[in-house]
Amino acid sequence: WRRFLTNELDPEQLPARYLVALYYRRWTIERAYATIKRLLGLAYFWCGSQNAVELQLWSTWIVYTVLIDLCDEVAGLLKLPFERISVEMVFRSIYYYTKAVERGDVRPLPEYLANRSADLGIVKRKRKNEISMFESWPLTNASNP
Template sequence: MVADLYRRRWRIEDAFNTVKRLLGLSYLWTGSINGIKLQLWATWLFYAVLVDLGDAVADELSLPFDDISLEMIYRGLYHFTTAHQKGKATDPIKYFADPQNRDLGIIKQRRKPNVKLIVAPFPDLQRGSDQFFFNNSLKAS
């Protein structure tokens, strides 16, 4: 439970990182307070729409939301717009969930599992066992 809460804490950090880096909120367009408020509200509103779109794509693919890359959905909006203008796509959710569009990278790649480092003179002989370090069979008397 604590690990799950800690993992969710990073969602806030990821949201701020995405909004600043991807959506350009790290720079303010103007110095007026009204312009700053307008930029903040517009950026966070667009981020909310992006999250909603990502959630809908995750539901369409029957995947957890964490497996969907919001950055790649944002970058894929250009491709959807192009396909929409050519009359090839009408629904962005169906477009991103289509198996033909898997090359957009909407689904995050799985990381390789961590492999334990075996510190032994003959590691191939010890890979299947629980022994990961030198076996000190000769004890000093």
């Protein structure tokens, strides 16, 4: 038996380094579904009607999209790659921002999170010998974008 990652067998069309980078990106999708289910509570449906299920699905995906956009903005303010930002900790830190607003802090949410990132645990620790797949193997070729 042989196992294949792709049906494209020509190394000219799909070099091995691109295949590895694409496989790595597959896990981004898996993490997105895990976040949607676990963090945003889509593991269970609140109602059984089709309309209620669709509303819950769409609203959860919209919240997820806003959360990812917020994480991207925080990463930009911190000048870090997106993969170094913890989506879960950004989500959990929104509570602290609401309390800061009640105390009179008027900074925008991304700025607040970027300034308090060390206290809130927003930046993931670098793992020992970590290699960023996106830095080492870009998916675009400079000679053939």
